[in-house]
Amino acid sequence: MGRLVVGARGCAKGGAMSADLEDVRHLLWGRSGGKDPVFRSWSQGFSFSPHEPTALVQLEGGPCAVLAAVQAFILRSILCQRDSLDWRRVDPDGVDQLLIDAVTHIVCQAVDDLSDRAYVLVELPTQGEGIEAYVGPDFFHEELRVLPLETRAEVRHFFATHVSALRGTYGVLLLLYSLLASRGPANLLLEVNDPSEPLIDPEHGYGGQSLINLMLTGRAVSNVWDGDRHIDGMLLRGIERQSEVGFLTVMERARHCEVGACLKSPRQPVWLLASETHLTVLFSAESRLAGDWAPTEQARRVFRQFDADGGGFVPRALLPDVLAALGMTADGDFTDVLCEQLDPDGCGVVLESAFLRELCPPSEPLPSSFILYHYNGLSGSAPDGKVVYRVAQAFLEDEQDARSYEERPPVDILGCLQTKWPAIRLRWLAGAPPSLN
Template identity: 35%
Template sequence: MTEGSTHGSGSIQEVCQLVWGPNIRPELFARWSQGFIFSEHEKTALIQTSGGPCAVIAPVQAFLLKNLISKHQFSQLREVESTTVDQYLAAALTEMLCQCKQPPTVTMHTGDKSNSPTHACDSNAPLQRDHGPFEIACLDDPLPLNNDCSGSSPQEPDQPTPTPSAKDYSLFHSNVRLRQFESVHSLQNHLETHLDKYKAQYGVLLFLYSIILTKGVKTMNEEMGDLGESLIDGSQGHGGQGLINLLITGRASSYVWDGVKDVGGLSLIGILKRPAVGFLTRLEHLRYVQVGWYLKNPTNPVWVIASETHLSVLFSWCKKLVTPDSEVERAKQVFSWYDTEGNRFIQGEKLKDVLEKLNLCTDDDFIQFMMLELDPDNMGVILYHKFVETFFTPDQSYAPPDTFVIYHYNGLESSCPLNKIQYAEGCVTLQESHVGFAASNSEFLTCLATKWPNLDIQWSNFTPSLN
């Protein structure tokens, strides 16, 4: 177990280029120059002081909540000691860094049963990636404050951040040091001991840079497809999908579908396994993207959810929301790969591919027989419910509970009642038929309906905002 320290200016320059692109806009750098600050009103909730860094803060909050709900009830969250909350934060940062060490695998479309959810790597299992090196970006000493660069602090999160000059981000990057840790134990010990550095100004950037350094810039570029795009949008300051996926899954793919998809002759890699926390987006309701089965069905009832411009977190204590590992759920997942438009049917010619992925019989005579069963009117399509009913008995199929309680986190104080961060609590009811969305709730419902169609939510304290 060793620890080393270097200046690392060359590596930081590469990271800077990957994060910001060729030029850093001072106002965007200022918006991202905050730490992991906890709210005084909701002790386990992180504050986002400006637009942009939710691409890092929301995933960190999701992992933090994932660990909290396994040990505490909702009524206990405001009673957790601050030192204990800090330990949960350090554990979340450690877990996310460890994810970046996962070996690449793109075998899920081969039809091998070893790639089914039953045999997939469980995100709650003991870490397989307990070796370093983990490369961490650090500031050994506070940067000198001046009239142009003071920023906000954990004690004064609402203090406006002055507009910095080019001198400010040059000063930050020239003072970053790199440290290597060879084990998870030494890494987490460092994060716990130096957590104040990550709670202070620049803490979010230090963690983001540590994720990229641990992953490796070359690997990052390969996973992003060498598109030449920066992780942070140069005009608006929002994190791209590659950054969001990196924080949620440990891979910097820019796509939200399952596995590998052929697009114009290019094999584009999406999400390769069930993550610990999931992802839902309102853009799916608007038909801009289709989120795959993996991101919709994480191994914990926690989802990062996206509006057009912001990220927040949905979570629940209802363990029945976690889809079980079973053959029928595997079949639903494979069916969804070929239902590219999300219309709950596939072309009949795809039946053989689906059965092959499920390691079922694909003899020509069997395929012909099943087509007569599944498409008796010779319409050329196979309906989702007909496929499941034909191959599986009703008691094999998983269905979420009819009612369950959810909670919502939004880190922007301006998006919360009285500018105080609070967890919103709501009761979800799943209906048998379409439910009309009230204007005040439509934004939220249309996003969640991509996961649970025909739902209604009654909020007990206030109606939350996705923005």
């Protein structure tokens, strides 16, 4: 092969590994550069369960940040085709198309908000179409090549002609390197809280929150709250827009973090569920559980941007700013009347509950009962070793009649879901509840 040739927009093609890919390697693995056994655990392809045609199988612990996210976007594609696709009986060609759709979306959304970058696809040409043998981190990185592309159609065509590489030993890593190279090391360094902390834990091999967010939203921010925050003089970046698929975590149930509406209320009823050590996926065919934000959700999100302490209220003096952020009139007469309605006792604060009740019409009510499906890609976590979707009947109670939040289990699936639906109850239709781990 020839030496390095500088291609479009600073990318490299042909020859030796580009400087961008060297930076990507450092961002992913830190000083270790990716060493066994962690690198070996990430050397997996996208393979599907023989017992559930659209469910990915995770061979070892580690790469669930990629595999669960790709699974979530496969399910997103399924739900977008729900009227024309029997998703429990998809043939192999249909499964390939779902995988191609998912990885194309993941890579492209990382570039779509950038004006000066190409899509950058990473390949391992010396291994040919079928990448089966494990060759180790040094050989892998020495042989990587990049291909700059200009359009989403070109990206999809690339993945369509490299399906066997996606399914081969390095499929997960080739997608991951393509994603980071497309976003660009300079952008990634601006997004993460701590640039010295690798995206993959060098000791335990799990993907950090920045990597999870990059997979879900195209931005490697380190926090799951809505928008950016200034804390102790530091700019900490959060999620800036409603995601296609969502994210819930037991860490919020334990009060260790705050998941904002951008991730908690996605456009499609698909959520990654995070335990302390693993990622699984929850989804439903019930469209009323998700969708474009209703006025109430949008108003709540804007209100909380001005609720700096998370106390459920804002100072009365900030009400004109809240209204302006919602695109509503904030002239003096209207604001004065509204303030009298929202703060009749003259306490100087506006409560979130009163604000939403006054300004937002009731949205379409959630169903009182619906079906949920849970996916865990680790066969060792399945009671019979078979990776399949587990089914539950969900019930939403009146929150005033529900038991105390503090009495509920904190670290199982139910405790995770109660961070979004505090009054939810589950009845699993076969066997014990599935594991989050």
